[in-house]
Amino acid sequence: MAFYQDPPALQNQFVADALLQEHLARTLPAPLLSQAHESLHDLGERSGGPLYRMQLADRLNEPRLTQWDPWGQRIDHIEVSPLWQEAARLAARFGIVAGAYEEAPGEHARTLQFAHAYLFHPSTDVYSCPLAMTDGAARTLIELGNQPLIDRAVPFLTSRDPDAMWTSGQWMTERTGGSDVGLSETVAKKDEHQGAGVFRLYGTKWFTSATTAQMALTLARPEGNGPGGRGLALFYVEVKRPDGGYNGITVNRLKDKLGTRKVPTAELTLDGTLAVPVCGLGDGVRNISTMLNITRTWNAAMSASSMRRSIALVQDYARRRVAFGAAILDKPLHQETLASIVAEAEAGFLLAFRVVALLGRVERRLATVEEQQLFRVLTPLAKLTTGKQAVAVASEALEACGGAGYVEDTGLPLLLRDAQVLPIWEGTTNVLSLDVLRAAQGRDVFALIQSECQRQLQATSDPSLRVACAVVEKALKDTADWLGQVATQPHALEAGARGLSLTLGRVLCLTQLLSHAQWCLDHARGGRAAAVARRFASHGVCRLSDPADLTSSDRRVILGLSSDGKSA
Numbered sequence: 001m002a003f004y005q006d007p008p009a010l011q012n013q014f015v016a017d018a019l020l021q022e023h024l025a026r027t028l029p030a031p032l033l034s035q036a037h038e039s040l041h042d043l044g045e046r047s048g049g050p051l052y053r054m055q056l057a058d059r060l061n062e063p064r065l066t067q068w069d070p071w072g073q074r075i076d077h078i079e080v081s082p083l084w085q086e087a088a089r090l091a092a093r094f095g096i097v098a099g100a101y102e103e104a105p106g107e108h109a110r111t112l113q114f115a116h117a118y119l120f121h122p123s124t125d126v127y128s129c130p131l132a133m134t135d136g137a138a139r140t141l142i143e144l145g146n147q148p149l150i151d152r153a154v155p156f157l158t159s160r161d162p163d164a165m166w167t168s169g170q171w172m173t174e175r176t177g178g179s180d181v182g183l184s185e186t187v188a189k190k191d192e193h194q195g196a197g198v199f200r201l202y203g204t205k206w207f208t209s210a211t212t213a214q215m216a217l218t219l220a221r222p223e224g225n226g227p228g229g230r231g232l233a234l235f236y237v238e239v240k241r242p243d244g245g246y247n248g249i250t251v252n253r254l255k256d257k258l259g260t261r262k263v264p265t266a267e268l269t270l271d272g273t274l275a276v277p278v279c280g281l282g283d284g285v286r287n288i289s290t291m292l293n294i295t296r297t298w299n300a301a302m303s304a305s306s307m308r309r310s311i312a313l314v315q316d317y318a319r320r321r322v323a324f325g326a327a328i329l330d331k332p333l334h335q336e337t338l339a340s341i342v343a344e345a346e347a348g349f350l351l352a353f354r355v356v357a358l359l360g361r362v363e364r365r366l367a368t369v370e371e372q373q374l375f376r377v378l379t380p381l382a383k384l385t386t387g388k389q390a391v392a393v394a395s396e397a398l399e400a401c402g403g404a405g406y407v408e409d410t411g412l413p414l415l416l417r418d419a420q421v422l423p424i425w426e427g428t429t430n431v432l433s434l435d436v437l438r439a440a441q442g443r444d445v446f447a448l449i450q451s452e453c454q455r456q457l458q459a460t461s462d463p464s465l466r467v468a469c470a471v472v473e474k475a476l477k478d479t480a481d482w483l484g485q486v487a488t489q490p491h492a493l494e495a496g497a498r499g500l501s502l503t504l505g506r507v508l509c510l511t512q513l514l515s516h517a518q519w520c521l522d523h524a525r526g527g528r529a530a531a532v533a534r535r536f537a538s539h540g541v542c543r544l545s546d547p548a549d550l551t552s553s554d555r556r557v558i559l560g561l562s563s564d565g566k567s568a
């Protein structure tokens with residue numbers, strides 16, 4: 001009989017995830033975890049079952065923009081895929097935003113919320129994007145304390161009712177680019193006819209994700225304001241008017257992207273869009289930074305989630321795939337490859353969920369000053385570290401499936417295309433490395449990170465983890481030496497910022513793995529986590545550039561640039 005390969009299959013994604021189970025048992029009070037168990041189990045079942053099957057069947061559906069009705073009216077109607085319609089209902093029902101805002105779980109609300117989001121994300125074609133922005137908008141409105149806007153929007157943004165829940169956009173990027181947001185050209189003009197404090201916005205938003213939202217937070221420059229991010233103000237916009245028409249918005253086109261193809265990302269023209277300032281008429285970049293830190297936390301946790309999906313599929317595939325006389329899961333070289341991506345994925349998970357736990361404490365006003373500062377710097381570190389891991393893991397996962405990983409209707413190439421956005425949106429690796437330097441201004445964040453690591457090393461006593469602990473110690477010492485040589489040379493520090501950030505991110509990953517491994521050993525959970533920690537340590541954590549390279553002219557010579565610092 002002819003041979004046909006079994007496709008990879010998924011089990012209940014909560015039950016099958018040893019790390020998630022261990023982490024929740026380690027960090028949550030037992031009664032809280034037991035209350036949440038049913039919901040996590042249900043979501044894990046859907047994510048590995050009906051939602052995953054629906055995702056495969058929905059593969060070719062994409063959002064459709066209809067700009068005109070048959071009678072010539074401009075309507076700009078966007079229809080999202082059936083999977084996204086289902087995802088919207090489930091997101092509300094499972095409280096994937098709302099959970100973070102409910103009182104009962106206290107500081108643990110964030111861990112529970114992100115555990116749900118982690119299970120939900122990989123079977124819903126990045127519906128996490130509108131959820132991240134919705135969460136960011138709710139938190140930003142609450143933090144900035146604009147009571148009328150809180151009363152108007154937050155109950156909808158944090159609703160568990162699928163018919164009532166709103167999503168929010170985050171409209172920052174313009175044709176001037178997504179990184180240097182201070183260059184934004186959108187202008188805000190007062191509209192006295194609409195009442196005091198009402199503005200109309202005029203400009204183009206170049207990359208607005210999930211444009212089907214009911215509201216957005218956006219930046220615009222009130223007339224007469226100065227340049228840069230300080231001259232921008234943060235505005236609240238409702239996308240539609242009460243009569244159902246757009247609020248001075250036209251959808252020029254949907255973006256034709258490499259991945260996240262279910263996300264209806266659009267170019268918008270704002271032409272007299274009614275908007276209300278959220279918090280004064282300046283400092284827009286500073287005011288939207290709460291939203292950025294929330295969406296960056298989502299990015300890190302969803303990177304971990306997408307890595308977990310890659311691993312679940314390739315491990316199952318390796319059990320079913322026979323080559324050279326055995327299942328490839330029994331082949332030592334294939335085992336090595338899979339063990340290495342598992343180590344990267346689990347490291348990313350623990351770093352992301354450390355940030356999630358800090359966020360929970362910061363929001364509930366339980367965090368010490370050190371924890372607040374740690375949250376500020378760990379957010380970009382976790383986002384940039386996990387974004388890079390997610391692309392590498394997805395690429396390796398496709399390769400582990402051979403040619404099948406390169407064929408669209410297996411659903412596998414999606415893993416790589418959707419991962420590639422993770423190091424790009426919400427700040428590229430370089431922009432976030434510079435954000436780490438920004439977060440370090442005026443405070444010794446390296447000392448904070450050192451004491452975070454030392455605390456965890458002190459709690460790690462098992463002899464099998466000693467070599468991995470020494471890797472952390474050495475990396476911290478190397479980083480201290482590196483900073484000693486480079487910190488006072490601004491150009492060298494900037495040039496070395498990515499290596500510094502990746503090193504700090506990976507050191508933090510390893511310390512999280514070590515304390516998790518120690519907990520597993522102490523709680524009869526076996527030696528799997530310790531083996532993961534040792535494996536990650538063997539990958540190395542130090543990514544620092546040689547200070548001599550950073551100060552030499554080599555990079556300019558390589559790029560053919562003149563020695564005066566200008567492009568040739």
Ligand code: MFK
Nearest residue numbers: 129132170179181182209229285286289298299302426427
């Ligand atoms: C699955 C996951 C889903 C994720 C969904 C994502 C979908 C969303 C789609 C998008 O919208 S993507 C667009 C996201 N855009 C970015 O992430 C912007 C990237 N660029 C940066 O982050 C730049 O660093 C930045 C725009 C912040 C630079 O702007 P400026 O005006 O040069 O900033 P400046 O002057 O250094 O800082 C202004 C103030 O903000 C300072 O405070 P002060 O006024 O008190 O001095 C900064 O300290 C503060 N600030 C900046 N970044 C901060 C921050 N504060 C806290 N946290 C931060 N991250």
